[in-house]
Structures are given as structure tokens and as C-alpha cells.
Amino acid sequence: MSAISTQFSDTVSLLTTKLGTQWLIGTPLGIGKPNPMINHLYEHAKNNNHVNMEIFTALSLEVPHGDSLLEQRFLQNFNPDFFGHYPELSYIDDVKHNCVPDNITVREFYMQSGKMLHSSSAQRNHVSSNYTHVARNMVDRGVNIILQMVAVKRSESETLYSLSCNPDLTLDILKVAQQQGKPRPVVIGMVNEHLPFMGGNAAVEADFFDLIHDHADNYFAPFATPAQSINVTDYHIGLLASTLIKDGGTLQIGIGSLADAMVYCTQLRQQHNKVYQDLLDETKISKKFNTLIEKAGGKGEFKQGLYGASEMFVEGFMHLYEAGILQRKVYPDAHLQELINTKKISDKITPGLLKNLLEWQVIDEVITARTFLRLQYIGIFKADLDFKQGCITDSAGNVYSANLQDDNNLSAIEQHCLGENLKHGVVLHAAFYMGSKRFYQWLHSLDEEQKTVFQMTAVSQINELYGGEALDRVQRIKARFINTCMKVDVLGAAASDGLEDHQVVSGIGGQYNFVAMAHALDDSRSILMLRSVHTGKKSVTSNVVWKYGYCSIPRHLRDIVITEYGMADLRGQSDEVCIQRMICIADSRFQEDLRAQAVTHKKLSPTWQVPSEFCTNNPEMLNQQFKAAQQQGYFPTFPFGNDFSAEQLTIINALQWLQHNTNNKYATLLTVIKALFVTAREKDRVYLQMMKLESCSKFKEKLYAKLFIYALRQQ
Numbered sequence: 001m002s003a004i005s006t007q008f009s010d011t012v013s014l015l016t017t018k019l020g021t022q023w024l025i026g027t028p029l030g031i032g033k034p035n036p037m038i039n040h041l042y043e044h045a046k047n048n049n050h051v052n053m054e055i056f057t058a059l060s061l062e063v064p065h066g067d068s069l070l071e072q073r074f075l076q077n078f079n080p081d082f083f084g085h086y087p088e089l090s091y092i093d094d095v096k097h098n099c100v101p102d103n104i105t106v107r108e109f110y111m112q113s114g115k116m117l118h119s120s121s122a123q124r125n126h127v128s129s130n131y132t133h134v135a136r137n138m139v140d141r142g143v144n145i146i147l148q149m150v151a152v153k154r155s156e157s158e159t160l161y162s163l164s165c166n167p168d169l170t171l172d173i174l175k176v177a178q179q180q181g182k183p184r185p186v187v188i189g190m191v192n193e194h195l196p197f198m199g200g201n202a203a204v205e206a207d208f209f210d211l212i213h214d215h216a217d218n219y220f221a222p223f224a225t226p227a228q229s230i231n232v233t234d235y236h237i238g239l240l241a242s243t244l245i246k247d248g249g250t251l252q253i254g255i256g257s258l259a260d261a262m263v264y265c266t267q268l269r270q271q272h273n274k275v276y277q278d279l280l281d282e283t284k285i286s287k288k289f290n291t292l293i294e295k296a297g298g299k300g301e302f303k304q305g306l307y308g309a310s311e312m313f314v315e316g317f318m319h320l321y322e323a324g325i326l327q328r329k330v331y332p333d334a335h336l337q338e339l340i341n342t343k344k345i346s347d348k349i350t351p352g353l354l355k356n357l358l359e360w361q362v363i364d365e366v367i368t369a370r371t372f373l374r375l376q377y378i379g380i381f382k383a384d385l386d387f388k389q390g391c392i393t394d395s396a397g398n399v400y401s402a403n404l405q406d407d408n409n410l411s412a413i414e415q416h417c418l419g420e421n422l423k424h425g426v427v428l429h430a431a432f433y434m435g436s437k438r439f440y441q442w443l444h445s446l447d448e449e450q451k452t453v454f455q456m457t458a459v460s461q462i463n464e465l466y467g468g469e470a471l472d473r474v475q476r477i478k479a480r481f482i483n484t485c486m487k488v489d490v491l492g493a494a495a496s497d498g499l500e501d502h503q504v505v506s507g508i509g510g511q512y513n514f515v516a517m518a519h520a521l522d523d524s525r526s527i528l529m530l531r532s533v534h535t536g537k538k539s540v541t542s543n544v545v546w547k548y549g550y551c552s553i554p555r556h557l558r559d560i561v562i563t564e565y566g567m568a569d570l571r572g573q574s575d576e577v578c579i580q581r582m583i584c585i586a587d588s589r590f591q592e593d594l595r596a597q598a599v600t601h602k603k604l605s606p607t608w609q610v611p612s613e614f615c616t617n618n619p620e621m622l623n624q625q626f627k628a629a630q631q632q633g634y635f636p637t638f639p640f641g642n643d644f645s646a647e648q649l650t651i652i653n654a655l656q657w658l659q660h661n662t663n664n665k666y667a668t669l670l671t672v673i674k675a676l677f678v679t680a681r682e683k684d685r686v687y688l689q690m691m692k693l694e695s696c697s698k699f700k701e702k703l704y705a706k707l708f709i710y711a712l713r714q715q
Contacts, residue, residue: 002206002207002208002209002210002211002212003210003211003212004212004213004214005211005212005213005214006213006214006215007215008036008037008040008041008213010211010213011037011040011041011188011211011213012040012041012044014186014188014210014211015041015145015186018186018210019144019145019186021050021051021052022052022144023041023045023051023052023053023054023144023145024053024054024056024141024142024143024144024145025038025041025053025054025055025056025057025143025145025146025147026056026057026138026143026145026146026147026169026170026173026185027055027056027057027146027147027148028057028148028149028165028166028168028169028170028432029057029058029059029110029166029168029169029432030058030059030061030165030166030223030432030433030434031061031149031165031166031195031222031223031433031434032148032149032163032164032165032166032432033057033060033089033147033149034147034148034149034188034189034190034192034213034218035087035088035089035149035220036087036190036218036220037147037188037190037213037218038055038089038091038147039087039089039090039091041053041147042055042090042091042104043090045101045103045104046101046104049101049102049103050103051103052103052104053103053104053105054104054105054106054107054141055091055104055105055106055107056107056109056127056138056141056143057106057107057108058108058109058110058111058134058507059108059110059111059112060089060091060092060095060106060108060111060112061089061112061223062088062089062092062112062115063079063083063086063088063223064079065079069700069701069704070655070658070691070704070707070708071655073691073692073693074648074651074652074655074690074691076692077648077690077691078644078648082224082226082643083223083224084220084221085220086220086221086223087220091104091106094106094121095116095119095121095122096115096116096118096119096122097119098119098120098121100121105125106121106122106125107125107126107127108122108125108126108127108507109126109127109128109129109131109134109137109507110131110506110507110508110509111126111504111505111506111507112506113505113506114505114506116504117503117504117505122504123503123504126504126507128504128507128508129508130463130508130510130512130513131168131311131431131459131463131508131509131510131513132459132460132463132464132510132513134169134172134459135169135172135173135175135176135459135460136176138169138173139173139176139177139180139182143173143185144183144185144186145185145186145188146170146173146174146185146186146187146188147188147190148163148166148170148187148188148189148190149164149165149166149189149190149191149192149195150162150163150164150189150190150191150192150195150204150212151164151191151192151193151195151196151197151198152191152193152197152214153197159206160197160203160205161189161191161203161204161205161206161208161209161212162195162197162198162199162202162203162204163198163202163203163204163456164195164196164197164198164202164456165195165196165198165222165432165433165434165456166431166432167201167202167431167432167456167457167458168311168431168432168458168459169458169459170187171201171457171458172458172459172460173185174187175458175460186210186211187208187209187210188209188210188211188212188213189208189209189211189212189213190212190213190214190218191212191213191214191215191218191219192218192219192220192222193216193219194219194220194221194222194440195222196440196443196444197451198443198451198454198456199448199451199452199455200452200455200456200457201455201456201457201458201461202456202457221437221440222434222440223434224435224436224437224439224440225255225434225435225436226436226643226644227436227638227640227641227642227643227644228256228257228260229257229637229638230257230260230261230264230635230637230638230639231257231637232619232622232623232626232635233531233564233619233622234257234258234260234261234531234564235261235264235265235626235635236283236564236565236622236625236626237258237261237262237529237530237531237562237563237564238258238259238260238261238262238263238264238265239261239265239279239280239283239285240285240289240562240564240566240567241258241262241265241482241527241529241562242262242265242266242268242269243269243280243285243289243293243297243298243299244292244293244296244297244480244525244527244560244567245266245297245298245306245480246296246297246298246478246480246523247298247300247301247302247303247304247305247306248303248304248305248306248328248477248478249306249307249328249477249478249479249480250306250307250308250309250475250476250477250478250479250480250524251306251307251308251309251310251320251326251479251480251482252308252309252310252311252479252480252481252482252483252514253310253314253316253317253482253483254312254314254482254483254484255312255314255434255435256484258484258529258530258531259314259316259482259484260315260316260639260640262316262482262529263316263319263320264319264635264639264640266320266323266325267319267320267323267325268634269299269300269301269302270301270302270323270324270325271323272634273299273300273301275629275632275634276299277299279629280299282625282628283625283626284613285566286299288566288613289566289567292560292567292569296525296560296569297480302324302325302327304328305324305325305326305327305328305427306320306325306326306327306328307326307328307329307330307426307427307428307475307476308320308326308427308428308429308430309428309429309462309472309475309476309479310428310429310430310462311430311431311432311459311462311463311509311510311513311514312430312431312432312433312434313428313430313432313433313454313456314433314434314435315435315436315438315439315640317428317430318435318439318442319640321427321428326427326428327427328427329347329425329426329427329453330425330426330427330475331347331378331422331424331425331426332377332378332424332426332471333374333378333471334470334471334473334474335362336362336378336422337471337474337475338474339360339362341474341477344356344360347421347422347425348420348421348422349379349380349418349419349420349421349422351414351415351418352414353380353414353418354380354404354410354413354414354418355410355414358404363375363404365403365404365405366390366402366403366404366405367387367392367402367404368402369387372385372387372392372402373387377423377424378422378423378424379419379420379421379422379423379424380418380419380422381417381418381419382394382395382417382418382419383419385417387402390402392413392417394416394417398416400412400413400416400417424452425453426452426453426454426455427453427454428453428454428455429455429457429461429462430454430455430456430457430462431456431457431458431459431461431462431463432456432459433456436640436641436643437643438640438641459510462510463510463513463514463517464513464517465517465520465521473521473522476517476521476524477521477522477523478523478524479517479518479521479523479524479525480524480525480527481514481515481517481518481524481525481526481527482527482529483496483511483514483515483526483527483528483529484496484528484529484530485511485528485529485530485552485553486505486530486534486543487530487543487544487545487548488528488530488543488544488545488561488582489544489545489546489547489548489555489582490544490545490546490578490579490582490583490594490598491555491558491575491578491579491582492555492558492559492561492568492570492578492582493548493551493553493554493555493558494528494530494551494552494553494561495548495550495551495552496508496511496528496552496553497509497511497552498550498552499550500548500549500550501549502550508552511552511553512552512553514526515528515553515557515559516557518559519557519559525559525560525571526557526559526560527559527560527561527562528553528559528560528561528562529561529562529563530543530561530562530563531543531563531564532544532563532564532565532585532586532587532617533587533589533590535660535663536663537663537664538663538664539664540589542586542587542589542590542594543563544563544582544583544585544586544587544590544594545594546594546597546598558570558571558578559571561582561585562585563585563586564622565584565585565586565587565614565617566584566585566614566617567585568581568582568584568585569581570582575603576603576604576605579594579598579603579604580604580608582594583595583598583610583614584610584611584614585614585617586617587617587618588610588614588615588616588617588618589618591610591614591615591617592610595608595609595610647686647687647690648690650687650712650715651687651690651691653715654687654708654711654712654714654715655711657711657714657715658671658707658708658710658711661711662707671707671710672703672707674710675703675706675707675709675710676706678706678709678710678713679709680705680709684709684712687708687712688705688708688709691708693705693708
């Protein structure tokens, strides 16, 4: 039985006793970190430089504090209500400012996007690794501690624990260490009653841990992401992606506004199909890409539904489930799943099933104990049956032979021993979750039966086919792996996690795994989404490029690429065709330069020109296409809820306007000059008070107040 502790000093004592002063800590990515415990150990190591501590993790989440004065003032108003008393990780600030003590190292294989671009410490200690290889890498480095936040379910008779949001690497690390004959890391859990309890492989007994810390002072609301706005560009990309999803298929998606837009458009396809199809016609998507849509996707409602196999359980899956789309159950038996796929059987158990299974050679003529347990687990045999000495016994004491060659015996078994429906069906397998407050509340609200269809498990089960390929192949049919990237060259190579100067923006995570899996599975596709341009401080640049100095996904794995202007099907195509299709989905301001470069380097015929239907790829065209639908109430800015007050939204819009109009020296000078001549109106007072700019004494504050007032006037 694991010890239960209420003091972090017990953790220090345990680690010192078992491991001395060499602490190599593995702790989950995202929200599964036990922040108060990590902070205590980090502080202990800072104060005791004889302790050598390494933290190996990913996605260390930071509450935003802002860069400019206006951003900081807004977040000072927003953060207390939204983030509350969230205990921030103390090492993040040290990493950002390159002042981690010499006896401590913080390594991440995935970073909060863009947050560590200016940190030498973070950039030098980044570990580039596929998500599925991280457990191996951790064990190779000698990880000897696992720190994990856990959920709890208490009753009068027992207390159960769950790895909840992060079974992803914990389970794999312990498995790899055992396989390699290495010592089991010391596993310490910190209970947080605010964390939703998830079952399946995430549920563990108390003896899974060497120590469990449980104290109410350390319960806190998990890190939640504020609602993201979705603009017309994102909706265009999401609409295109939604046409490539096949009914009865499999879906993997990531986080962000592009994924949210895709989810919204997929809901629209299901719930307002006529509006959806009319929009596809009005935007000429049906005309331009009909061949690809018919081959790879569809435009109709989902009759069979989808199954999710995704490293991340994102909020989008919640919306797809509530919309009746995420409803295709898969079962933990490859033979039976194949029969379901071919519609030979359904999840409803009917008379004659055993006879059919015999004919299809799924079971043998004599049932063994192993076969009996297999069929009972899946629900074909009733749960109250027993199997002893080659016979089946029901709850009434009736005994049936295991020999199915006897027709009378077979009939009796089918009449008295069969269940009603298959069991252990799942609509989603995932390795970790993170999302909004609404998402966590929804997870809490699920009843026990509902929770069983959402299975949290090790990342090795999700992101690879190895180890269970036969089952994975029949579960993950017609799979669509939909992810985002930053840049794609005209030959289909994508940069998703880093810049060409090798600065790491985030990390590869599982993207490569899913792209490769799309090529390994039958009738499956990898779909990479990106915005066609990047608007920087000085200029607008194309994200569809001739070449880029960094690559996350190589061109030999090219598949489907989507921008707001269209879809490029690159799989199996020649370089010239790929170049043509990529230019067609680029912003028209950059098409001619891309064409000329391709011709110069002898990769494109000089006679080829951009087809006329792709020569008006510009933002004005996009806005016009969605105008009517938005006027009817479709494609709202916040389709899945809003975490901001009306006043906060006004401030956000003003700050965004100001950022756009100060993105170069000339624009900044012009905006400043105009702002100097404005005075606050009475209705501006509430916003100035929220931003603590109503009475400024310093010149910098006075200037920012003027700029802020001027930006408010533009709303």
C-alpha cells in the first residue's frame, strides 16, 4: 500500500533516501504537472546546489502576462477572474530569463508555441523527438522519478486514482524501463480533486505510486485556454478540410483556431447540410475540387459517424460528440471489428451469431477457456456465465457443452447464453487532454457509461501501429489526420515546429507519426492546414514558398495541403504537378514569383500559367464569399463560447487594430500623430479604468493612453 502524505517534505525525504542527490524527473506535458510539488522540489534544488536535478517534460504552460504596456494592463484585468489562483511553474521564468541554476537543467521536447524563441536556455536544451520516442529517450537518460497530478474517486469502500489527462508517457516510461531491465522510477502522485477522473488504462490502483500527496491546499483548477476567435481565413480553411472527412472513418485533429474552424464546419455539414452544400457551391469549392472531394471525402451528413484516434483529446471532439458525429464505436477485437467494418455484424447481438462466427472461422468448433473469456469480454456471452472443465454454466445452474458441432447444443447456447450488445465500444482513444473550462466541466459531467467511450491510454498505442497493428488497421479505417503547419514549399515539404535558423517554435510532437501513418493505412490521408500568408511587423510574406531552410515533414511524405484558397492533392504526383497545385492555393500576390522561380530552376514548363479561377486569391475575395452566410448568423467569431466580457472584447479589438496599424515605422508614426489630437469621451472612461490609464503621470503612459483612445475610436 502506498504511503499518503500531506507534506512535500515527505517527497524530498523519500527521494533523498532512495536516490541520493541525482534527480532526473519526468513529468507530463500540459496540464498533468503537479505544479506545487514541482515548485517545492525546484526550490529545494535551488537552495541545495549539491542536488543535481533535471526536469524532462514538455508544454510547460504559462499564464500570459503580455509584452507591451497595453497588453500587460489588459491581462492584469483579465487574468485574476479567468486563471484565478493557478500556481504557475516557477522554473518557467528562470528558463525565459536564462537564469536556471547550474545544478538544474530543464529539457522540453515540446514548448508552448513561440514562448521560448528568445530563451537561450530553452533553445539549447530542447530535445527534438517524435512523441512516441520520448519514453525511450527518458529511460535512456536515466529518468528515476515520475511526478504526476492525478484525479481521485472516493467512496466509503475504496479510493481510486486516475492518470486522467496524462497517461501518455507515464505508462510508456514504466513499460520501457521494465523491458530494458532498468529500475522502476519512483512514481509520486499529487491528488487534485478538480481534475476529471478518466477510466480505462488511465485508472490505476494506489500501489501504482510510491507516494501519494493529498492535501486540499494543493487542489487547483487545471490550466484552461481562453476561447480563441476564428476569422474568415480560418473558416475558409476549416470548410475545405471538412469536405475531406469520410463518413464511417477515423479522425485525428490538433488544437488551435484552424482545427476549431474545421470542427465548426463539420458540425455545419451535419446539422445544416443544405446551408453547407449551398456555401460549397457559392464559394466554387464544389466545382474546383469536386474530384478530390469525391475521392477522399464527402459533403453529406454523417450516417455512420466517426471514430477518433488522436494523441490529444481536444475540445473539438466534445462538440463532434454532442453533434452526433463522433459516434462510430470500435471494439478491442480485430476479427469482430473487421466483421463490423464489412457490415456482416453490428453491435447488436442476434441469433445465429455463433454459427456465423464458426463459418467465418473466427472461433473454433470447441470453445476453449480463452475463447470463452474473449467472447464474454466483448459482450457476446453474458457476464454471469461461468466456464469450467470445458462446460458453460449459466446463473440458473444450467450446463452447456463447449462443443458447437452439436446443433442442439449450439441452439441452446444461442438461446440462453448470448448478451444483447457488444461491450467495450469506444468512440475516442487519446493520450492526453487539454482545453477550456467548459471542456473540463463537460468531462466532469459525463456519467460512468459515457466516460467509457472516451479512453485515455499510452501515446504508443495512439501514434504508432506497432504492437497492435492488426487491431489498429481495422479500427482506423478511412483515417484523416488533420494538422497545422507554418510553411510549405512548392514540393510539399512542411515546416511545422521550427524556423530556418533552427530556432524551435514548439516541437514535432506526434505530427510526423500521423503523417507517416496516413501513408501506411489504407484509404487514409494526411492533411496539413496553413494560412497562405504571414503578416509581420514590416511586411506580408507568403507561407507557400519556393524553399525553406527547415523541414518537419519531408516532401516524400507529401499528401494534401490546404490554405484558405484551396486544396492541393500532392500524393503520388510529379514535382511539376505539385508545384502547379501549390501555386494555385498561394496568395495571388506571390504566385508569379513562385512560378518564375520554378521555371528558372527547370521544375516547371515556361508555358504554364496560373488558371484564371485561381488568379483572384486575395482577402477581399474571401470576405465577400462568406458575407451572406455571416449575415445569417453562421461563422461567428466565437462559435464555442466566449471567456471575455463585452468591454474586454472591445479592448481586444482596439489592441488588435493598434497592432495592425503600428506594424512598421511609417504606420506607427502616422498613428501616433493622429492619436495625439484625440481626447477621451465619456464612454471611454470605463475602458481607461480597466486599463488603469484614466490618470497617467508618466509620458509613456500618457502616450499609450492616447493611442488606446484613438484605437477605441476605430471600433
